[in-house]
Amino acid sequence: MKRREFISWVGLGWIASSLPIAIAACSSETTTPTPTSSAPSGGWQKVGTSAELDKTGQLIVNDSPVGSVLVVGKSKSENLIAVNPTCTHKGCTVAWKDEAKKFACPCHGSEFGADGKVLKGPAKKPLTTYTAKIEGDSVVVKQS
Template sequence: MKRREFINWVGLAGISSSLPIAIAACTSETASGDWQTVGTVADLDQNGELLVKNWPNVNVLVVGTSQSENLIAVDPTCTHAGCTVTWQAEAKNFNCRCHGSEFGVDGSVQRGPATEPLKTYTAKIENDSVLVQSNKI
């Protein structure tokens, strides 16, 4: 075997042995359907909501308590002008203070000027952690 052929084979073997690692590193977290921790139950129970910025690439607002049957999780970015919506517990809706848009617990527009719903996520409590399903992002 010539020196050049040997070097090519060694290089090819090195690349092929690294291929599974490279594929795993490039695979998006969102494709796995994994649940990701966004906070603790204590933090959620303290305020009735948990705002996480840039998780993993978006903002997430989880509303509820450890006693809630269902947690509500949305991207709190108003679809009208990009302001952050706030949870109004009494009215059970999300309100944008910038221009007055209101959104239901399912993210649907209840009052404009927004015309597009908020993006929603699936959330749950497991042990002492609040989890959001990453494949919904």
């Protein structure tokens, strides 16, 4: 085998092995984490403490029993906002914009209302929402 043929085969092999990664990166579908099997269905799940929430007015947990959760508010507030912060467009993590009272995706500019509904695309599906409350000194959520 000549050196030129060998290099061509190595290059072809590299391209072929990179193809699945390129296809996955271009996929527009995202998945929302599902609750773990140890989580009781329909039950309240602890995602943090009221002290953690009160520090910044936000509490983000990536590995809760119900999946990723972003809780916004203060422990003394009656209306806590809780969503899965994974943007439904490409899977980036949205951030709460308190002054505008909306969630914004830093990757492609999608915006969502406090109720998770799409305000501005390119996202087409709303964020998953949770019911949240303070129970003792714990922040608990359950799927809405």
